[in-house]
Structures are given as C-alpha cells and as structure tokens.
Amino acid sequence: MKDDTNGKVDEERLRAVVAAYGANRERWPERERAAAELAARSSEGALLLEGEARLDAWLNIAPEVVPSDELLRRVREIPLRHAMPAKGAWWPLGKVRHLVTAVAAAAVFGVIVGVASPEKADGGDDDAAWEDLSSLALGLDFPEETP
Secondary structure (H helix, E strand, O other), X not given: OOEOOOOOEOHHHHXXXXXXXXXOHHHOOHHHHHHHHHHHHOHHHHHHHHHHHHXXXXXXXXXXXXXXXXXXXXXXXXXXXXXXXXXXXXXXXXXXXXXXXXXXXXXXXXXXXXXXXXXXXXXXXXXXXXXXXXXXXXXXXXXXXXX
C-alpha cells in the first residue's frame, strides 16, 4: 500500500490487498503489513477488515470439498471428446475457406471498381478521366497539375 503526501493509506490498494489475502495480516506480503496498522485506525479500513474477517471465518468453517473420481475422470476426457482435427501439412495458409473468401472479396471489389469507373471515350482527355477516377476512389477532388 502506498502512502500519499498526507500519510494516508491508498484505499484502493487496501481493498485489493484485503480482497486478495484476507483480513489475517500474517498472510499479507511483508511490505503491506506496516500499512495495515494505519488502515485499521481509520473507520473505513477497520470496517473493511472486520467484514473480511467475517468472510474469512465463514470460509474457515466451510467443509473441504474433494472432487469425486467420476468428476476427475470426466474432466480428463474433455480433450478426447472435443479433439481438434490435425492440420494438414500440405496447406500452409490455414483454412482453405479463408483463402477462398479473401479471393472472392478481392474479385467483388474489382468488379465494383470496374463498373463504377468511367469508360474511356474515344479521343477523350486522359487527365479528366484520371481526375474523375481519383475523385471516385478517394472521395475528394484533387486537381492534378500536368506540365
């Protein structure tokens, strides 16, 4: 726990330490124990430690639950029931459907650009066509200066 300029213990850090280690200060890391005394003196800190002490007492009287052999066997079988298929060594790019999807998306994008781009007129001005195409692609009109 950090001390700020007033010597007050950081409440957030106190809450984190108490939530992680409980109210028993012997379980706390060595560097946190000195601040516990300061925290216990404040009303909020004492209230927090008291609540955590009740939780610790309740957890200490709870019976220890040992998993049954049947449960342990079923947990061990989970990887066998949900086995991952072996990846083929002949295809280094992962799943084929990802590659097919990427190629199809590129083809669709090419068709859309081809349909949306203006056709070149016979004897037309190439600069005007490029300006139209760049404004279509970029969404902005950037006039190009040609020498």
